[in-house]
Amino acid sequence: MSDWDIGVFASIDAGLGVKLEVASDLQIPTIQLHAPHRSTRTAEQAEKFIAKLEALNIQLTAVFGGFDGESYADIPTVERTVGLVPIETRAARLQEMREISDFARLLGCEVVALHLGFVPHDTNSASYQEIIEVTRQLCDHATRNDQSVHLETGQETADGLLAFLTNVQRNNLFINFDPANMILYGTGEPIEALKKVGKYVRSVHCKDATWSDQPGVTWGREVALGEGQVNFEAYLTTLREIGYRGPLTIEREIPQEPERQKTEIGNASRLLTDLRKKIIGK
Numbered sequence: 001m002s003d004w005d006i007g008v009f010a011s012i013d014a015g016l017g018v019k020l021e022v023a024s025d026l027q028i029p030t031i032q033l034h035a036p037h038r039s040t041r042t043a044e045q046a047e048k049f050i051a052k053l054e055a056l057n058i059q060l061t062a063v064f065g066g067f068d069g070e071s072y073a074d075i076p077t078v079e080r081t082v083g084l085v086p087i088e089t090r091a092a093r094l095q096e097m098r099e100i101s102d103f104a105r106l107l108g109c110e111v112v113a114l115h116l117g118f119v120p121h122d123t124n125s126a127s128y129q130e131i132i133e134v135t136r137q138l139c140d141h142a143t144r145n146d147q148s149v150h151l152e153t154g155q156e157t158a159d160g161l162l163a164f165l166t167n168v169q170r171n172n173l174f175i176n177f178d179p180a181n182m183i184l185y186g187t188g189e190p191i192e193a194l195k196k197v198g199k200y201v202r203s204v205h206c207k208d209a210t211w212s213d214q215p216g217v218t219w220g221r222e223v224a225l226g227e228g229q230v231n232f233e234a235y236l237t238t239l240r241e242i243g244y245r246g247p248l249t250i251e252r253e254i255p256q257e258p259e260r261q262k263t264e265i266g267n268a269s270r271l272l273t274d275l276r277k278k279i280i281g282k
């Protein structure tokens with residue numbers, strides 16, 4: 001891989017990302033994969049998928065976990081339903097995340113990622129300690145598969161996330177930085193946040209959004225890359241400053257409008273390629 005290869009968030013079966021063929025049509029050389037459903041996570045399917053990646057000359061850079069029952073309808077619903085935080089589903093989802101890690105290993109992928117959910121703010125509370133513990137268990141499983149775990153940003157402020165990473169005390173725990181999520185969730189200016197957490201950033205999303213008029217209470221709005229309030233030139237310049245050289249993975253989750261999704265990802269790829277040329281000269 002070379003520095004800042006363009007990437008796109010993709011799915012095998014029905015999922016939020018685009019099909020591999022779309023990445024191939026748009027000549028996008030890397031993907032992050034939304035983990036397929038349990039029934040599809042077999043050795044046979046993994047082999048088929050690897051063959052397809054090879055045929056299309058696409059490199060897989062991360063497998064993203066997601067769970068049945070998660071909903072991003074509004075911020076309180078995210079709090080109640082997303083990731084390993086909700087107590088009712090925690091044990092089952094930890095187990096499923098372990099299985100996703102095993103499937104990623106079958107695919108030869110060294111990174112698993114997820115939205116952990118809203119970590120409790122009181123760092124002395126029992127529930128905070130429980131989230132620390134479940135994250136350790138996931139990290140330790142990933143270690144056995146020679147993998148890192150990347151936490152998607154958005155639900156925490158940069159300071160909250162830094163404290164959490166420090167408290168977990170695992171050397172394979174890193175960040176998948178998503179600038180649009182900082183805006184959508186109202187958790188902080190993305191460029192400032194990126195500077196703060198920079199040393200932990202090992203993968204990124206390129207997604208755009210506009211701020212809510214009530215940040216942190218209601219959602220901002222996700223928009224096509226270049227049309228929102230993430231300053232992408234400042235974003236890439238900051239990525240260079242923190243020494244980030246991994247892929248620039250475009251995330252545009254409007255699977256209900258596949259034509260528009262493809263067009264907007266193509267536009268995003270061109271915009272990022274132009275900025276890359278300007279900022280690192282290739």
Ligand code: MG
Binds near residue numbers: 152178181205
């Ligand atoms: Mg994201």
